Every structure is written in C-alpha cells, then in structure tokens.
Amino acid sequence: MDMVTVATFNDFQPAEPLKRRLEEAGIKGDIHDERKLQKYWFMSETLAGIRLRVDKHEYERARGLLADWDRSDGVLRDAIHCPECGSSRVEYPQFTRKFVSPSVYALLCKLGFFEKKFYCEECHYTWAVRQKIQPATDLLGWPKK
Numbered sequence: 001m002d003m004v005t006v007a008t009f010n011d012f013q014p015a016e017p018l019k020r021r022l023e024e025a026g027i028k029g030d031i032h033d034e035r036k037l038q039k040y041w042f043m044s045e046t047l048a049g050i051r052l053r054v055d056k057h058e059y060e061r062a063r064g065l066l067a068d069w070d071r072s073d074g075v076l077r078d079a080i081h082c083p084e085c086g087s088s089r090v091e092y093p094q095f096t097r098k099f100v101s102p103s104v105y106a107l108l109c110k111l112g113f114f115e116k117k118f119y120c121e122e123c124h125y126t127w128a129v130r131q132k133i134q135p136a137t138d139l140l141g142w143p144k145k
Contacts, residue, residue, distance in 0.1 A: 003030055003053040005121070006062045007079045007088040014078035015052045018066070021075070025065055027058045047129065048080050048092035048118065082120035082127075089121040092129075 009015050012033065019029035034049040054062040070076040079088045117126040136144045 002056040003032075004056045004059045005032075005051045005053050005089045006059065006066060007052040007076060008048045008090045009050040009052070009079055010047055011078070012050050014075075015050050018052055018069075018075055021069065022052075022054065022062055022065065027054055027062050027065070029054055029062075048090050080118070082118075082123060082125055084125035084127075085120060085123040087120055087122035091119045091121060092116065 007015065007018060012031070015031050019031055022029040030053045032051040032053055034051065066076060076088060080090045080092075081088050082090060117128050119126050138144055
C-alpha cells in the first residue's frame with residue numbers, strides 16, 4: 001500500500017481516536033511516529049512527528065470525513081495546519097527525510113546558519129515555529145520611540 005498523510009500532530013494521543021474512527025468508516029489507517037528519528041537526525045524538538053496516514057486511493061474520502069468530523073466535533077483542533085491553505089500535511093523541519101544529507105543541514109541549523117521551519121506538502125508554504133514581532137516603524141521605516 002502507498003500511504004499518504006491526512007493529519008499531522010505533535011503528540012500521539014489525538015491521532016489514535018481518529019485512526020479508530022476512520023477504521024470504523026472502512027478506511028484502514030496507520031499512525032507513523034517520526035519523533036525518534038527527528039530527535040536523532042535533526043537534533044531538535046520533535047514537532048509534527050506523528051502522522052495519521054491512509055492508503056493513497058482512500059485519501060480523498062478520508063480527507064472529506066475528517067473535514068466533516070472537524071466541523072461537527074472539532075477532531076482536528078490538535079492537528080498542525082498550514083496557515084496558508086489549512087492542510088494538515090505538514091513536515092518539520094522544512095526538508096524532506098529523503099534529503100541527501102539531513103545531518104549536515106541539521107548541524108547548520110543548530111549553528112544558526114538556517115532557521116528550521118514548518119513545510120506544507122500541499123501548497124509548499126513554509127513558516128517559522130515562532131513568529132518574530134517587528135517593532136513599530138514610521139513612514140520611513142525608522143523604529144518608533
């Protein structure tokens with residue numbers, strides 16, 4: 001089976017009930033835990049490491065069911081969503097696990113050469129874990145006092 005992510009979480013607890021609910025609807029689900037791999041390879045906090053996956057052929061149906069359940073019960077409130085398109089197919093950090101040399105990139109991130117960001121697999125949008133607040137400026141771009 002070719003599995004596709006339908007929802008991404010930071011923790012295991014919200015993913016398990018959704019997996020059971022999908023299976024009750026006739027869709028085989030799988031929970032893939034990448035947190036240990038992230039901790040080793042990326043030397044960072046483990047975010048977006050729990051993936052609820054379904055067979056590629058059932059993806060659209062599962063996505064529709066999850067959207068309906070979220071509207072009625074809020075089942076995706078703990079899922080990580082892209083701020084641009086709302087998808088829950090998110091990776092962290094922004095490079096794929098199939099990257100040629102993730103450990104080199106992770107080391108460069110740790111040294112501050114690159115900033116780790118979330119990455120949306122749907123629209124390819126990236127965003128920072130923490131938003132930087134820009135100081136208020138005047139018309140010329142000078143900081144206000």
